[in-house]
Amino acid sequence: MARKRMIQAMNEALLEEMERDPSIVLFGEDVKASLFGDTKGLWKRFGADRVRDTPICEALISGMAVGAAAAGRRVICHMMFGNFVYTGMDAIANQAAKLRYMTNGQIKLPITYLAVSGGGRSAAAQHSDAIHPVLANLGGVKVVMPGSPADAKGLLKSAIRDDDPVFFLQAAGRGGEPGEVPEDEYLIPLGRAAIRRPGRDLSLVAIGAMVRPALKAAEALSGEGIEVEVVDPRTVVPLDLETIFASVRRTGRLVVVDEARDTCSVASHLAALVAERAFDALLAPIRRVTVPDCCIPYAPVLERAILPNVEAIERAVRETLAWRRPA
Amino acid sequence: MAAGGSNLPREELLEMYRRMVLIRRIEEQLARDCAAGKLPGPVHLYIGEEAVAVGVCRHLSERDWITSTHRGHGHFLAKGGDPARMMAEIYGRADGICGGFGGSMHVADFSKGIIGANGIVGGGIALATGAALAAQLDGDGRIAVAFFGDGAANQGVLMEALNVASLWKLPLILVCENNGFSEFSPTATVTSGSIAERARPFGVPFREIDGNDVIAVWQAADVAVRRAREGRGPSLIEARTYRTRGHVEYEVTFITEPYRDEAEVDAWRARDPIDRFARRLREEDPGVADELAAIDAAVEETVRAAVRFAESSPEPDPASARGHMFATAP
Numbered sequence: 144m145a146r147k148r149m150i151q152a153m154n155e156a157l158l159e160e161m162e163r164d165p166s167i168v169l170f171g172e173d174v175k176a177s178l179f180g181d182t183k184g185l186w187k188r189f190g191a192d193r194v195r196d197t198p199i200c201e202a203l204i205s206g207m208a209v210g211a212a213a214a215g216r217r218v219i220c221h222m223m224f225g226n227f228v229y230t231g232m233d234a235i236a237n238q239a240a241k242l243r244y245m246t247n248g249q250i251k252l253p254i255t256y257l258a259v260s261g262g263g264r265s266a267a268a269q270h271s272d273a274i275h276p277v278l279a280n281l282g283g284v285k286v287v288m289p290g291s292p293a294d295a296k297g298l299l300k301s302a303i304r305d306d307d308p309v310f311f312l313q314a315a316g317r318g319g320e321p322g323e324v325p326e327d328e329y330l331i332p333l334g335r336a337a338i339r340r341p342g343r344d345l346s347l348v349a350i351g352a353m354v355r356p357a358l359k360a361a362e363a364l365s366g367e368g369i370e371v372e373v374v375d376p377r378t379v380v381p382l383d384l385e386t387i388f389a390s391v392r393r394t395g396r397l398v399v400v401d402e403a404r405d406t407c408s409v410a411s412h413l414a415a416l417v418a419e420r421a422f423d424a425l426l427a428p429i430r431r432v433t434v435p436d437c438c439i440p441y442a443p444v445l446e447r448a449i450l451p452n453v454e455a456i457e458r459a460v461r462e463t464l465a466w467r468r469p470a
Numbered sequence: 471m472a473a474g475g476s477n478l479p480r481e482e483l484l485e486m487y488r489r490m491v492l493i494r495r496i497e498e499q500l501a502r503d504c505a506a507g508k509l510p511g512p513v514h515l516y517i518g519e520e521a522v523a524v525g526v527c528r529h530l531s532e533r534d535w536i537t538s539t540h541r542g543h544g545h546f547l548a549k550g551g552d553p554a555r556m557m558a559e560i561y562g563r564a565d566g567i568c569g570g571f572g573g574s575m576h577v578a579d580f581s582k583g584i585i586g587a588n589g590i591v592g593g594g595i596a597l598a599t600g601a602a603l604a605a606q607l608d609g610d611g612r613i614a615v616a617f618f619g620d621g622a623a624n625q626g627v628l629m630e631a632l633n634v635a636s637l638w639k640l641p642l643i644l645v646c647e648n649n650g651f652s653e654f655s656p657t658a659t660v661t662s663g664s665i666a667e668r669a670r671p672f673g674v675p676f677r678e679i680d681g682n683d684v685i686a687v688w689q690a691a692d693v694a695v696r697r698a699r700e701g702r703g704p705s706l707i708e709a710r711t712y713r714t715r716g717h718v719e720y721e722v723t724f725i726t727e728p729y730r731d732e733a734e735v736d737a738w739r740a741r742d743p744i745d746r747f748a749r750r751l752r753e754e755d756p757g758v759a760d761e762l763a764a765i766d767a768a769v770e771e772t773v774r775a776a777v778r779f780a781e782s783s784p785e786p787d788p789a790s791a792r793g794h795m796f797a798t799a800p
Binding site: 198203244 | 535537567568569570571572576578579580581585586588589590593595596597598599600601602603604605607608614626627630631633634637638793794795796797798
């Protein structure tokens with residue numbers, strides 16, 4: 144084990160996978176300069192053929208990824224900010240997510256789209272959306288949301304080796320967060336949730352960047368004798384329902400923390416699934432801690448007022464535990 | 471038989487004729503099938519534009535890539551796609567080239583380099599650019615061709631593709647089929663300036679040609695294909711042609727006011743690419759008439775066989791509707 148920042152772990156994953164598989168081509172805006180640090184050094188190591196700076200033209204590059212993959216390449220396409228995915232959305236929603244299905248499985252589309260997602264850095268409304276619900280709703284793309292540096296590395300390597308389009312969404316502004324990363328090669332499979340902290344009283348499912356505040360809240364509540372089980376789905380497509388349902392059946396209570404806007408968030412989807420299939424196990428209504436249906440503001444004090452935080456999570460946990468069936 | 475000084479071998483000229491006739495007869499069948507209510511979904515016919523697909527695709531092997539449009543039957547057949555399996559696909563049958571999951575707007579056969587028709591206007595342009603990048607990295611002389619219409623020329627992605635393909639010298643040929651209409655809008659009402667000349671500021675060679683003259687198309691494609699295979703970069707060809715059918719076959723059910731003059735359609739019918747080519751072949755070699763008649767008869771039989779194949783194919787199993795979303799199932 145060594146202590147590394149998330150962005151370093153991602154950089155290692157990219158380097159190792161491009162070394163391992165010469166069919167990989169990586170392109171995107173400023174991947175040479177590397178705004179976030181994830182693609183740092185790749186151009187120097189692998190050359191201008193395999194690592195390409197593109198113009199700022201998301202409509203083209205998101206579709207080029209599909210064409211190059213259809214023609215036999217393994218592709219890593221850097222979309223930079225999650226909000227820029229919207230500009231490239233035709234090729235993502237209409238081509239990447241559908242071409243295999245429409246052609247009866249004639250092809251594989253091994254594409255990893257990289258983007259940062261979510262707020263917290265005063266980047267304002269057009270650089271701060273948590274875009275995973277939009278992508279999860281497409282049906283034909285997988286969506287990975289790592290919650291730690293070790294997961295980021297193992298999940299990114301799996302994403303690159305996967306034969307389907309995968310969005311790897313790194314939580315914006317969290318690239319600098321350190322964590323222990325194994326030295327030896329390892330993969331973390333897509334679709335396998337992790338129990339970050341066991342607990343008997345309530346299941347707290349936290350997605351991507353929300354894992355950290357969820358663990359802090361769980362730690363604080365533990366001091367009061369409240370034992371919360373923190374579940375990190377790690378990928379929202381596929382979603383490891385087995386692990387989540389098993390946890391809910393053990394604890395009887397569920398709070399989901401999701402940095403998405405409330406309407407059609409993954410938290411909403413998960414709440415619906417649990418209500419539908421595990422209603423008998425519930426001792427209290429499911430609670431969601433999400434972002435209200437508004438834009439992400441600029442001023443730090445405004446942004447803090449909008450995004451889920453430790454206090455909001457603690458409050459939701461307490462209220463769920465305090466709930467009693469009306470007489 | 472030189473066909474306008476092209477010096478093309480006789481067999482090649484007859485093969486171009488055969489492919490154009492095949493596309494025409496298959497689509498006339500589809501027009502009848504649509505009118506008879508036999509097709510589950512919409513079809514956009516390529517009748518009158520066959521010379522473009524054939525003149526370009528005769529330069530391509532199965533290892534080259536093409537992307538096509540919602541009006542894509544002609545490209546599929548010109549590139550060597552199987553007419554019977556295409557017919558079964560449009561009928562929505564299990565033996566369709568896409569198992570009934572795609573239909574007319576998504577006929578594709580990757581084993582023949584056909585990345586497929588595309589329901590999104592301009593949707594194939596970025597895909598072909600990506601395939602050209604893969605071809606360039608492979609370095610084995612393969613190329614990619616994007617067929618698109620004048621409507622798609624107004625999508626911004628064309629400019630993005632011209633820019634990147636020129637910068638990276640990608641083996642890409644952009645073939646604009648200017649058929650006079652952007653769905654129901656005459657091109658002049660929605661398109662300013664020249665489409666071909668949109669390539670000029672990017673330093674991409676361009677030509678505007680008579681898209682109803684298969685030899686002219688063949689010759690323009692010859693230059694562009696050579697350039698691409700030699701690693702000298704992309705080209706744009708604007709082929710002027712005409713959509714003699716409507717935008718979509720069932721438009722008679724909702725178009726109440728005509729959007730074009732019948733006289734205009736008749737004038738273009740007089741320039742029909744297949745009639746013109748056949749006339750030219752006969753003028754240069756009266757002896758060819760028997761061979762053309764034999765090709766016509768063989769194509770008629772191919773179309774009948776395609777219909778029989780499609781009609782006898784079962785409908786897909788409803789239990790398979792979830793299809794092949796992922797290669798690695800979650």
